[in-house]
Amino acid sequence: MTLETLFVTLVPTYLVLIAYGVVRGRRRGLPSQARLGSAILMVLIPPVGILVALYATADAALIARWTPLALGMFVMGAAAAWITDFTARRIS
Template identity: 80%
Template sequence: MTLETLFATLIPTYLVLIAYGIVRGRRRQLPSQVRLGSAIVMVLIPPVGILLALYATGDAALIARWSVVALAMFVAGIGAALLTEFTARRMS
């Protein structure tokens, strides 16, 4: 499996799991502070893990190419969490 295929599989799965986690937290009627904390953890851990794995390789070219993708993944995760929270609030 190439790195491109891995990211093409990982990023949509990451975004779906964020949306699922937000909706599940609202469905369980968790307090807003708990939902916010879990959303931060869901959004933050995978990109940080990817960045750490990239830095562990020590390959400067690989880090330069794929760290931008990991940071974009983080931004997309924040957007997905905000949009899901907004939409879930309107639908319930």
């Protein structure tokens, strides 16, 4: 699987799961601290997992190609979680 194919598959799935998790936490009536904690975990775990796996391979070329993707996933995930929570607050 090429980097581009994995990017097109992995990142949208990651963002959809974050949005689903934020909305599910709100529907369950979790307090804001619990929703924030779960959103942080949802945003952090996949990029950190990718970075740990990359550094475990010790392949410099692979690390150079995937590190910006993992950091971008973190930024996009945080933005998606915030936008979803903001929108869900306004709608419900």
